[in-house]
Structures are given as C-alpha cells and as structure tokens.
Amino acid sequence: MEKKTALWIYQKMNEIRFFEEQVRRIFGKGLIPGFVHLYAGEEAVATGVMAQLEDSDYITSTHRGHGHAIAKGCDINGMMAEIMGKKDGLGGGKGGSMHVADIDKGMLGANGIVGGGFGLAAGAALSIKTLGNDNVAVCFFGDGASNEGTFHEGLNLASILDLPVIFVCENNQFGEGTPFRYASASETVAERASAYNMPGVRVDGMDVEAVYKATEEAIERAKAGKGPTLIECDTYRQYGHFEGDEQKYKSEDDPNRDRDPIIEFRGKAVENGWITKEEADSIESAAEKTIEDAVAFAEVSPLPDESSLYKDVFA
Amino acid sequence: MEKKTALWIYQKMNEIRFFEEQVRRIFGKGLIPGFVHLYAGEEAVATGVMAQLEDSDYITSTHRGHGHAIAKGCDINGMMAEIMGKKDGLGGGKGGSMHVADIDKGMLGANGIVGGGFGLAAGAALSIKTLGNDNVAVCFFGDGASNEGTFHEGLNLASILDLPVIFVCENNQFGEGTPFRYASASETVAERASAYNMPGVRVDGMDVEAVYKATEEAIERAKAGKGPTLIECDTYRQYGHFEGDEQKYKSEDDPNRDRDPIIEFRGKAVENGWITKEEADSIESAAEKTIEDAVAFAEVSPLPDESSLYKDVFA
Amino acid sequence: MAERKISFMNAITESMDMAMEKDDRVILIGTDVAGGAEVDHLIQDDVYEDAFGGVFGLSKGLVGKYGRERVIDTPIAEHGYFSAAVGAAATGLRPISELMFNDFIGFALDPILNQGAKMRYMFGGKAKIPLTVRTVHGAGVGAAAQHSQTLYGMFGSIPGVKVVVPSNPYDAKGLMLAAIEEDNLIVFSEDKSIYGMKGEVPEEYYTVEIGKASVTKEGKDLTIVAIGKMVHVALEVAEGLEKDGVSIEVVDLRTVAPWDEETVLESVKKTGRLIVIDEANPHNNTATDVASVVADKAFDYLDGPIKTVCAPDTPVPFAANLEKAYIPDANKVLKVAEELIFDLKKE
Amino acid sequence: MAERKISFMNAITESMDMAMEKDDRVILIGTDVAGGAEVDHLIQDDVYEDAFGGVFGLSKGLVGKYGRERVIDTPIAEHGYFSAAVGAAATGLRPISELMFNDFIGFALDPILNQGAKMRYMFGGKAKIPLTVRTVHGAGVGAAAQHSQTLYGMFGSIPGVKVVVPSNPYDAKGLMLAAIEEDNLIVFSEDKSIYGMKGEVPEEYYTVEIGKASVTKEGKDLTIVAIGKMVHVALEVAEGLEKDGVSIEVVDLRTVAPWDEETVLESVKKTGRLIVIDEANPHNNTATDVASVVADKAFDYLDGPIKTVCAPDTPVPFAANLEKAYIPDANKVLKVAEELIFDLKKE
C-alpha cells in the first residue's frame, strides 16, 4: 500500500470513529432527534473501499451510513449539522442521520430502507455505462439486507447488463437482533454470487488491506466491462443496532467481537513502514479535533427556516 | 409406475390438452373476455407433480394455471364456466382464467401476479407445519418468475423454517417474449437452490416420469421435516405467451420445440405395459368428451347476477 | 374497583397475548418480533428470552410464552413473510403479521393489494383471510421521511381491506381483539408517538366493534372528526373553544375503512359544521374522503365550508422545528376553525 | 392543412420516439419493452427487431431505432428495475420506466414512495429525479381483479410525485413530452381501453402543461370534473343534458396530482354544481379529493351537494356483465345528476 493511501485511510478511520463517538455522546444528551445507527467497528470496510474510489464514482449507503459518507468525502461539518437537524446540514436539516447525502461527491444517500440500495446502485452504474464514463458504483448493504428480494433483483439485473457496480456486504453478523446465521439459509453472502454468475469473495472486514485489494480487483473487472462483483466483508459493530439497544443477542464468543480495525491497521501500517508512529499520533489528534470542530459548528448552526418545510418537493 | 397412476396421469394430460384446445377455439370466437395463457405442451409437469399429491395438499399456481387446476382435481365444468365468466364458474365468474381456484381441493388459485405464489405456498406450508398435518405445499412458477425478488424471499424463508414446500419451476424458456437465457444471470434455475441450502434438481419436464420421481423425493424430504426442494422442469409452451402472440421470439432450434409430452408418455406407458393402446384410446376420447361437455355446460350457464358484484368483498 | 390504567402499547401487548392464549391458530410473524433467534444464552430450559420483542417492544414476552413456532422471527423480507401470512391465513392459521413501520409497505404491498384483499372476491366467496396486519405510522419522534409517514389512507383505498386506527389504550385492546377475531384482512395502524399514553383498560377479554366510530365528546355547534392521535388534538381544541362558548362534538373515527358514515352524518346534521383532522398528507386521504361524503349526503345541513386539517403535501422533515410545523396541532385547527366559528358568532 | 388523426397509443409511441430522438439521455426500461432480447433471428446488421415492443405494442420500433442500450428489456423484477431507473435518474439519465399494469405496483412501490419521491426533499434540494413512470390502468377489457385497477390516486397521495392521466391523443403526446422534460418523478397513467381512440395530433414536437386542467366544454349550470376515459362519459352526459336545456361544463383534470384547483374552483363558482367522475374505487381517490377541496373553498357558491361517481368498493370482477356494471358510465352519472338537475329546474 502506498504511504499516501495509508495516511488517507488512517485519517478517515479515525474521523469515522471520533465522529461516531461524538454522535453517541450528543445523542445521549438528547441533542439528536430520532435514532442513530453507529458505524464504529466497521471502519475498515468504508475506508478500504473508498480508498479506491474517486469523487465521480457513486456509492449507495444504508441506515448505518455515517462511515460511508465520511470516507466518500462528504463535508463533516455539514454531516454533523444534518444529524442534529440544523440549517447548515448537508440536506438543510431535512434528512437527518438516515438520509445524509451529497450527490456531487457521488454519495447517493444513506437510506432508511433496508435493501433500498441495490437497484439505485445498479441504476447509477447504468448511467455510467450509458454515458460512457470510466467510473463504478458501489452498493453497501448489510447481511440482513441480503435476504430482501431487492438483493436478488439488483444483482441479477446488474449481472445480465454487465453493469460496473460492486456490491459490498457488511456482514456484522446481525440484522437488528436477528443473527445472520438464523436469517440466511446460506452460510455466507458471498456464495450467493454464483446464482448471478458473478464473483463472490469473502474477506476479513476488519482488515482494511484485504478490503482494499478485493475492491481493486472488482473495479478492474467492472471497468473492463465484465460486470459486477460481490464482496462480503466479515465485520462486527461495536455498539447496538441503534443507540439504546441492550444488545442481548450478542455473545462472548461472537467472532470479531474483540477486534478493533483501527488498532489493527495502525499496527500493520507502522510495522510495514507505511506510517510512522508520530504520523499516526498526529492523525489521531487531528481527527479528534476535526470532529470536535464539527460538533461546535453544528451546535451553533441555527434550526432551518420554517419556510423550508415546503421547499424542495419538486425541482 | 403403477398402472393406476399411469392411467390417471394420461387422463389428466389429455383433459388438460383438450381443455386448452377448446379454450383456444372459443377464445378465438370471442367468447372469453380478457386474455388466456395456455398450458398446452407443459402437461407433464402438472400431472407428474399432482400424481403425488392428495386433496389435502396445497398448490399455488400462476397465470398459466388451467393445467394445475385440472390436475389438482378442480371441477372442469366449473373451470370452463369460470373462464367464460359465467355464474356456475368456480368463482361465480368473478375471477376468470387468471383466478381459477378451489381451496377445498387445495388449489389456492391461479395468480395474475408473476412471483405471487412463493410466499403463499410457504404460508400454506407454515399452516401445515403449525397445525401438525402430514401434507405438503407446492408452488408452481415460471422461469421468468425466478428473477422476481419474491423467489429469493420465499425460498430463503421456507428453508430457514424447514417448511414442507416444493418449488416447481416450469422453465418453458421464455417469460413473455424474453428468453430465460437473457433474463437470468444463472444458467439454470435449479442451481440457485444452493443459495438457500436446499436441493435443486433439474429434470426433463417433457417426461412425466422424471417429474413424478423428483416430486416423490421432494415430498419425502418435506414430510421428514428436512425442508423445501427446488425442482426445475425443462419444458416448452406450444402456443404463444397469450392467445394472439405472434411468437416472433421462438426459434427453429429451441430445445423441446418438437416434443409432445403426451405422445411421449403414451409411447412409454404402452411400451412399459402401464397402459394398453386400447386404454389410451379410450382415455383420449373420454377426455375429449369431458371437455366438450364442459364447454356445453359453460355455454348455457347464465351470466352472474348483477348483485354479486357487491358480494364477497368481506367474510 | 378502581379501573386499571395501562399504556397504549401495553394494551396492545395484552391483546395479542390474550388472543394467542385463546386460540392456538393465532401466530405472530415479523422481523424481530422476538429477536435473538438461535442465540444460545437466550434459551433456557426450552424457554426463549427475546432480544427485542418487536423494535418497539410490543411483543415482549410472547415468545417466552408461546415459543418460536408461534412467534416467528423472519429474515428482513417483507414481501416474503407477508405473503406467507396471507397463505397461512387462507389455510387455517390466524396470523398477526407485523410491518415494522408502515413506510416499508413498498416491500409488502402486493400480498395485501392483490392477494389478501382480493382472494375471497376473485374466488367467489370461497376463501377467508383472517389476517391482522399490525403496523406503525406517524411523525413526531424525529424519524424522518422514511419512518414517519401516515399511510393508513393508502390501505383504506383498497377494497377488501379494513383499517383500524385506535386513539387510546381501551380501544387499542378491544379493536385488536376484534381484528384477530375477524375472518378478514385488517390493517391495525398504531401511532408510535402515543405508545406511552395511559388509559383505563379492563383486564378481561373484550372487543370494540370494527366499523363503528365513537362520539368522544358531545357538542352542538361544530363536529370535529379525528383519527388516532388527532383525537387528542380535537379534544384540546374542543376544550379551548368551549371557553368561548362554542360547543364541539368530537368523533373518533376508530375504523378508517370502511368508516362509519352513519355516526359522522348524524353528528354533522346536528352541528352543521365539520372539521376533519388527519395526520396524513393532504391528498386522497381519509379526511378528504369524509369531507366528500358529507358534502354529498349532508349538504343541506351544512352551515359553512367543510375544513380538513392535514399534514402539508411534503415528505416528513427531520429537523425538530420543521417536524413540529408538519404535524397538525390545536393551533392549526383553531386557525382553520375561525371561519366556521366566525359564522357561528354571527348567528 | 388537414390535421392528422392518430390513435391514443400511437400518440404515445410518437412522443417517446421524439423524446429519445431529441435527447440521448432518455432511455426506456421495462419488461418486454422490446422483447426478444438475444434472439438471433431478430438481429440483422446490428439492427434489432422487437418481439413485443411492449405488451400493448406502444414501444414498437424503438429498439430498432435506438438500440438495446437505450431500450432495455428487463427481467421480471419490477422493484429492481424501477429502483435502477431512480438511480439512473439521479445520476444523469432521463429514464422512462414502464410498469406494465399499474396493478403490479405492489412489486415496485418503494422506489417511488421512499426513494424517487423523497430524495430531493431529504437531500435539501440537491437531487433531481427526471423519471417518467409509464403505466396502464382501468377496467373494461376483461382482465379481472389484478390487471384492471385504477390506482393513479394512490400515486397521487404521495408528496413528490406528479400524476398525469391523459384523456385523448393530443394531450397524451403533449403531456408525455412535458413529463420527460421535467426534472421530477411523473407517473403517466394510460387507460388501456382507449388505446385505439383516434384524435388530431400535430406532427411536431409540443408540450401540454403539467398541472393545468382543460375546460373541454364550457357550460353554466353544472360542472363535471372527469379524469382520463371518464372525460368522454362526461361529454356524453353533457350532450344528453344539453337537450333538456341544462348547460354542462366539462373539466378534464389531465393532471391528477397536483391537480388544478384554480380551474376547478373557477368553474364551480360559475355553475354552483359539481359532479366528479373517477373510475377509481370510491375511497381516498382523486374524486373525493376534488370534492373535499371544493366543499371547503367554493362552499358559498354551491347550490347543491357535491356528487362523486366512482367504481364501487369492490375488486374488479371478471364477468362481462359485472365489469360493465362496475365502470362508471353515462347512465350512472345521469342518475346521480338528477338530484342536482332537479334543483336546477326549480330555479
């Protein structure tokens, strides 16, 4: 891995983690309406994939979308303000945590609908293909979403049309309180790829490098006109499904339970000489500061004007 | 195969074929409103499966449902009257061709919605399981339906709950005017079974015996609590998607194009001594007569009372 | 004996419990209706502990009592399990199928629209679909555009579907028990923002008639027809106007499809004035339906225009102040009522 | 120059053709919109022949002209390709996505309800969804309960969706071209039973304004607002009543969401009487919506009750006589009009 890439990844991983910790804190203080789904623990997936993408590539995200948005380059101040429902939010405060988006950055939106992204990503890939652009679309989805019919329809459609799209499953072992091993008749998500005549790979989703490499191959394939790839990333979420979840369904011996992808990457990056300890330390404190600033920014941002309630229904 | 079974199968095959020929004729005369989808050419599937079922087993059917209904034992006069929209129809003339049903015979309805049956069949199997009955539910569906998300959801659900259900795909190579090989990323439907951890078998759907045997195994498995099976029957429809279809998408070299499952079964049955030539002949003429009688019955049946328009919305 | 007070959500839990106790054919099916399926430490001596008991906790404890054969966690596959619920209902079970948020209907509409609601009719009366669809609607908890809609009106537009929207714990229990007893497809839509509301609920089994509105408060000058949570807005308005000497009759629709024309028309014929409050978006909803029927069948009794107070024609916004501005409340109703009250004072 | 007459369906075909000719970003996607994909004998010198060109033949010839990259046959997977159409619309294409029968919306609602209709709002105005959903509604061809529904009212209840229902070939072409030009999600709903109806259609490119009703016939005694095919029922009724000396104004709504309040209110203020005809089931539909707005905003001008004439609250029956009884027709409208006409004659 190039130094530049490693530095970028480590920065984004830290920004995501600090972001989620702050969201958790201010949610606890009652400053965020509704509910939030934290990405902490899964940073290796978003950053490993996004390290391969450009602004002009598209992603679709999920209800657990903060990590994707940060890694895709969304403005962090705007994100925090959005999550707090403020005027300076990316969506003017009208979307909130589940609808963080920035189409100019290729981020087609977090999504409150589980399984809502398969077709959207295929559609973005259809645009890329039809307009002749040299890009890809990436669809992030959970293990739980893999049992929605939209998984089947989206993957089949993308495959028969050879669309430049990559389906990235974040298998964190649970959909809400239901274990993947109960809900899915197949042992892995990756093995379902064969039903759509596309490669299905399963990687250690706590290992950025593994995700990064798998994505590289998938992009090559997509850009060569060979169609989609399914990548399953084995991961775990540090907190509950949403904040407030008692997590009774988690077990002592859940795989990945005691791993932290950020600590692992720091170790590996320092060991391989990609990043020095000092660089790592300063990335960490810079990230912490970035997020603190974002909270400060969001806190002083005013509530949206009431008139905005009626705006932006139609173009 | 036992003689009794062979006789039954040959009778039902002939009833179906004559039924469809008559429907075609009277549709051509303008006596049937709407559109009809004929089952001619696919008789081996319905009869091969149904020869293994009892009245207390359930089936869900499709828009191409006449064959299933006849083989499941629905009253043929009532079917013909229904298709003509008459008062003595199975549904009082309110459903028509696409909604022929008889729940007492375990026939849960033809269905105008492609892919509408997967969950319904799983639900019938859930009833069987929950009520502790020794039965199965069979879901008939087309190759085209295999790309609906409901396929994915239905098969996965049935598998994780070990439901006594059998998914029977009638792969007649086309969904309307779209070839299966274009629409499906997988080469066969059967191979998709592995994504749901259930057996997937592909049989010659022009060969009743092959269908019959595959069904037997699947029923054994289902009744032993081992869950669902997917059976793909390779077949072909003799006529268009619906009556009036120009069939421009059909080719000289479509597999199964020149086969007739009824002729094949007659040959095999006589050869194996299951049926004598005389028996076969008399079954044929009896079936022809049965269907002619059904047309006569339906023709004189009155239109439904206008008041029935408002009835049967709620129980 | 002092009446027992329990919350709206506990009333619903209790009703499901009683129905399951009474009839083995009643099952509950949905995503995380128990939660924690196949998690070892949640199984002790063949008794299951739930991880969620529904995301709102309404089915807590049921899997412990009735087991996983009757409290069925599903994959996230709404079309699949809704359609299974319809199939099960047609073949001998009496399922309660949960749509976690009514907003997810985009994944489960066909089993209702084309199967469950129409089978009986298409089959000439030869099917029964004793299916209760429990779902959750409404804004007010900061859940944004895809988790806050009020869609019972959409269900109510479908022939063959009955739709029930309880406004208080007593009705919630009685209507739920009535729904489960019926041989029809019933959508039971709960406003999540009143789950905590307490009210008197008898301990015994009882039903509230489906299709019957209730006159929550009698009055003679103006009828306010309201649905679910909006009944409380109506009562607040009534109380306020009462002080100005205006007497308000509040009709709680309770069943929004088919709704109780008789009770509504009777009330309007008496008062001559009507406001309908509905949190749904303003077009093609229950409020406009009620208004149109009254404008036809009670026209000669009307002393002023028929007013509807609904959410605006926008998605539900996230920001707290915008969401508050989105939901109909007493102020908005009062403002709209002015025109009618003005007429009134002139008389 | 004599005006050219073509059929309703040919007008739609022509409009899609013109839009695709004009703008490379316009694509057509749906099941069998061409048909015969990858069938060798349907490909000659890289030019494609279609097997269907849509089940009703409305897109015949387009794949030959624009190729399979822009006329895309899909697997039978409505959710998948509708959601792809939304994704494509958000990222630079201008898709026309076909829902073969509006009844299949149970398989494709979420991409409309929660994605396409809401993205712009949720994202604070930062998305455009230039998507035209073509679909087909209506009874009258013996297609039974799952292929004959009239569901544009359901789409119309969703904020962020515009819904267009043309009643004649001229409007069909102009409204379709306007829809494709718009940067919004538009449902374009066609009544299959009038596909053969002919009318004057200019050969050139033109648009008909979305959101604007048209006064098809002026009159002074009674307003009939009608939608799609029902406009012709209204005209038939108008002609009949004209003989009795009653002057009818017919308003063709054309856009059912958001519909043209101004034109409707103006008409009712002039005539003082209103009937709305809508083939939809009777509850929570466009007719009741129009009625309720008039009962509010034009109340003081009304000389009689507001009448709606809709299909009954039942699924669409199959039998020819029942289906005929199901669909609103001139007789039913006349019967309902009696009460209003009676008042009129008294004057």
Ligand SMILES: Cc1ncc(C[n+]2csc(CCOP(=O)(O)OP(=O)(O)O)c2C)c(N)n1
């Ligand atoms: C269509 C739909 N069904 C159900 C839900 C409720 N829901 C939100 S998140 C979630 C679990 C998703 O699990 P998974 O896909 O594994 O993602 P994770 O939360 O684990 O990241 C569920 C069931 C929803 N939002 N949308």
Ligand SMILES: Cc1ncc(C[n+]2csc(CCOP(=O)(O)OP(=O)(O)O)c2C)c(N)n1
């Ligand atoms: C949900 C839905 N989508 C589309 C259709 C239109 N349609 C009716 S039959 C058919 C083809 C079905 O193909 P297949 O499943 O292979 O069955 P076959 O007709 O070949 O027996 C289609 C697309 C429908 N009825 N329902």
Ligand SMILES: [Mg+2]
């Ligand atoms: Mg998960």
Ligand SMILES: [Mg+2]
């Ligand atoms: Mg087929």
